[in-house]
Amino acid sequence: MLRILLTGVAIACGLGGGPNRVEAQEPAVQSEYDARAIRVESAWGFRTLVRGREGTFLGRIGDFRAPDVAAMVAPSEVAVREAKEFKRRYDRAHIATIPATALLFVGLGVTRLDGLDASALVPAYTAAVAGGAILAYAAVQLNKGYSALGRAIWWYNRDLPR
């Protein structure tokens, strides 16, 4: 009698979805991270943003315009703040790079011209040094930008349901 009763309870639990529901919830909670969590990968010197276990391509960093990271990490407030910090520094670095490179190469080019007197050399060297200094500034900005990107992704992944 007791065996029949226990069998009945076991079947009722199985049909009612008691333990099964618990099993079914775990993968669903884990899959949120598996499907949506972001990471940065590297390809041909470019950093690419990929999502989830399968590594779905989201965008490439290294072009003159970075992808809209703030939109990607939108539900997480801290992540959005860090993503904006990344964009600000990234844009600043790229805006600075173009005139800095021009100054550096023009300055160095002029110093190699024959027959220039000292009065022309001074501005040429000044331009080259200024170009180098601005490039260094751009590198610092880019460095800080990438760190902010790392933090943005960290916070976004943190705020995913686990």
Add this chain to the structure above:
Amino acid sequence: MSNKARSFFLTASILFLGSTPAFGQAEDSYDVRALRLESHWGRFQIVRGADGPIVGTAGVFRTADVEKIVAGSARAETEAKIFKASHRSGAIASTLGVLTFAGGLIASTNNSNSAATPILMIGGLGGVVWGARRLDSAYSSLSRAVWWYNRDIRN
């Protein structure tokens, strides 16, 4: 209870409370344990937790034992092994490539008409490109190792 004993227990309890994580920040929580990669002058810093310490760095020539850092997550450990293998071969190939290319360049500027000069330069460039690809692959594996490690944190 005497004043001496009371002050002893008070100090002990303060020390004990100070050594345990704050409420809501269990030792195995994401906020405390999760890793991230930050950029630092061409190298990666592996940082733990929201404001946590730097637990390792990964550069071309020197890198931390990532396998040890991500220990506990099987998939992360696998990626860390791939990172180690790719990183080593990438660093060696890049270094040899640069040295070979520099050798070829020096030979060419010394006006030596040797047929080996272009071979050295092309071979060196090939080594640099192959090494860079391996390093790219290594850093992707490092990122995946961190991703899997963070995934496997329970809270």
